[in-house]
Amino acid sequence: xxxxxxxxxxxxKSFGDVEVLKGIDLDIFPAEKIAVIGPSGSGKTTIIRMxxxxxxxxxxxxxxxxxxxxxMDKHGKMVEADEKHLREIRGDIGMVFQHFNLFPxxxxxxxxxxxxxxxxxxxxxxxxxxxxxxxERVGLGDKIxxxxxxxxxxxxxxxxxxxxxxxxxxxxxFDEVTSALDPELVGEVLEVIxxxxxxxxxxxxLVTHEMDFALDVADKVLFLDDGVIAEQGSAxxxxxxxxxxxxxxxxxxxxx
Amino acid sequence: MQDILSISQELxxxxxxxxxxxxxxxxxxxxxxxxxxxxxxxxxxxxxxFTGLYIELxxxxxxxxQLFWLYYAIPMLFGIxxxxxxxxxxxxxxxxxxxxLSEVVxxxxxxxxxGQTEAAIALNLSSFQKMRYIILPQAVRMMLPEFGNYTIQMxxxxxxxxxxxxxxxxxxxxxxxxxxxxxxxxxxxVILIFYFVLALPLIFLTRKAEDISKKGVAN
Ligand SMILES: Nc1ncnc2c1ncn2[C@@H]1O[C@H](COP(=O)(O)OP(=O)(O)OP(=O)(O)O)[C@@H](O)[C@H]1O
Ligand SMILES: [Mg+2]
Numbered sequence: 001x002x003x004x005x006x007x008x009x010x011x012x013k014s015f016g017d018v019e020v021l022k023g024i025d026l027d028i029f030p031a032e033k034i035a036v037i038g039p040s041g042s043g044k045t046t047i048i049r050m051x052x053x054x055x056x057x058x059x060x061x062x063x064x065x066x067x068x069x070x071x072m073d074k075h076g077k078m079v080e081a082d083e084k085h086l087r088e089i090r091g092d093i094g095m096v097f098q099h100f101n102l103f104p105x106x107x108x109x110x111x112x113x114x115x116x117x118x119x120x121x122x123x124x125x126x127x128x129x130x131x132x133x134x135x136e137r138v139g140l141g142d143k144i145x146x147x148x149x150x151x152x153x154x155x156x157x158x159x160x161x162x163x164x165x166x167x168x169x170x171x172x173x174f175d176e177v178t179s180a181l182d183p184e185l186v187g188e189v190l191e192v193i194x195x196x197x198x199x200x201x202x203x204x205x206l207v208t209h210e211m212d213f214a215l216d217v218a219d220k221v222l223f224l225d226d227g228v229i230a231e232q233g234s235a236x237x238x239x240x241x242x243x244x245x246x247x248x249x250x251x252x253x254x255x256x
Numbered sequence: 257m258q259d260i261l262s263i264s265q266e267l268x269x270x271x272x273x274x275x276x277x278x279x280x281x282x283x284x285x286x287x288x289x290x291x292x293x294x295x296x297x298x299x300x301x302x303x304x305x306f307t308g309l310y311i312e313l314x315x316x317x318x319x320x321x322q323l324f325w326l327y328y329a330i331p332m333l334f335g336i337x338x339x340x341x342x343x344x345x346x347x348x349x350x351x352x353x354x355x356x357l358s359e360v361v362x363x364x365x366x367x368x369x370x371g372q373t374e375a376a377i378a379l380n381l382s383s384f385q386k387m388r389y390i391i392l393p394q395a396v397r398m399m400l401p402e403f404g405n406y407t408i409q410m411x412x413x414x415x416x417x418x419x420x421x422x423x424x425x426x427x428x429x430x431x432x433x434x435x436x437x438x439x440x441x442x443x444x445x446v447i448l449i450f451y452f453v454l455a456l457p458l459i460f461l462t463r464k465a466e467d468i469s470k471k472g473v474a475n
Contacts, residue, residue: 052378083383091380101375105393114389115379167379 005030005170005203006051011060013046020046022227024060028171031201035214035235038224039250044207047224048173052095053086064089091119094169098176100156102148108135108159109144112166120167127166134162138192154185158192165196174206193217211254215239223247259439263446266432270425274454277342277414277424281349282407288354293361307358314355320416323348327420345417353410360402364395397469404462408455415451425450
């Protein structure tokens with residue numbers, strides 16, 4: 001059996017006195033597509049933000065490719081990871097945000113090129129070619145010299161995906177990437193994610209409220225409730241056949 | 257008319273001092289503003305506190321008192337010669353406005369959306385790269401109008417150096433007046449016009465800065 005690329009081991013997270021994650025155990029395998037669903041405030045965003053190193057766990061371990069993300073060995077003692085350690089590991093991870101977070105002072109081509117050039121030290125010419133290819137793939141080949149402010153929400157989100165993809169991550173995280181979009185723009189973004197999910201061998205973790213989409217692309221669905229994984233299984237097991245009343249209650253909100 | 261011309265001619269002997277002090281002290285103030293504004297955001301409490309002390313000290317006391325401290329008090333108390341009057345003027349104005357500008361720098365850096373920092377981390381940029389390529393370019397755009405406003409204020413502030421016997425525009429005006437009391441209103445009118453004409457390009461640049469800043473992207 002293949003080894004997981006990410007392991008959460010009894011991960012807890014508190015903000016102040018409030019424990020929002022109460023012991024998460026989770027394996028993510030290479031190329032696996034995982035959808036995370038659950039009520040608002042259940043901790044979905046927090047789970048993936050800890051993997052992106054945007055939030056530090058209060059307790060437990062996150063192992064990426066065999067290496068402990070938040071702890072490092074210093075003279076035989078495990079201490080809190082420093083920036084250097086985090087940077088070594090998080091190069092494998094990419095993330096797309098709800099509110100795009102494009103760099104407004106750069107063209108969309110520059111948005112894509114900045115990190116490969118400065119972080120990976122790649123040649124500008126190669127990066128440019130790869131970025132243009134990627135922007136074409138998300139359907140924005142004719143906009144490479146535009147600024148983000150000149151794009152629609154759906155276009156911005158597609159740029160954000162291209163920007164993350166040119167870094168060639170092994171794991172991509174998506175945090176409700178369509179929920180800030182006008183309804184008529186959701187489709188074009190889901191289409192791009194579907195394309196990536198079907199054709200790339202990255203692992204993907206998608207926090208989403210799009211149940212049909214989750215059914216379509218996810219190998220595994222996690223139902224998060226009040227800081228714990230309350231149910232998990234294949235997409236169809238969780239979304240179509242779950243007998244857990246909490247899951248049913250949650251899903252009933254999406255059926256009209 | 258003849259009077260105005262001769263007054264202008266006399267005043268223009270001070271132009272070089274006024275302009276050179278403005279340029280040198282604003283460059284010094286920008287530098288101080290950036291250094292202390294960024295230090296103010298440091299992770300280390302001691303650095304933050306120390307920088308804060310400088311900022312509050314210079315914002316909380318008046319420029320003219322600071323000028324006199326540098327000119328009269330410090331050389332007597334510590335036996336340090338700070339250099340020519342010109343240098344003392346530049347240091348005093350630069351330190352004073354640097355303190356104000358540091359708050360502009362800090363405020364602008366903090367005003368950049370947190371999502372920008374998060375995107376930079378997600379793309380694995382280092383702290384330095386994040387500052388250099390993502391945060392500062394956006395913060396600087398926000399700062400431009402305030403930098404313009406403070407530069408106009410610095411121009412006005414340069415007039416104080418006539419009090420440590422530097423021969424700027426106001427200094428020559430005062431000399432003229434003392435030998436020509438009846439002409440005082442006219443002399444001060446011409447002085448006003450001098451400062452206003454000097455301020456015009458700065459006002460224009462500040463307007464331009466506001467446009468750039470509003471657009472968020474320079475192109
Ligand atoms: N930085 C923070 N400081 C304090 N509390 C926080 C912070 N971030 C999240 N929380 C709290 O932690 C809990 C879980 O938040 P999280 O964003 O992970 O939920 P979520 O499942 O993503 O919700 P949603 O569907 O609304 O996005 C919430 O109660 C939230 O208020
Ligand atoms: Mg969320």
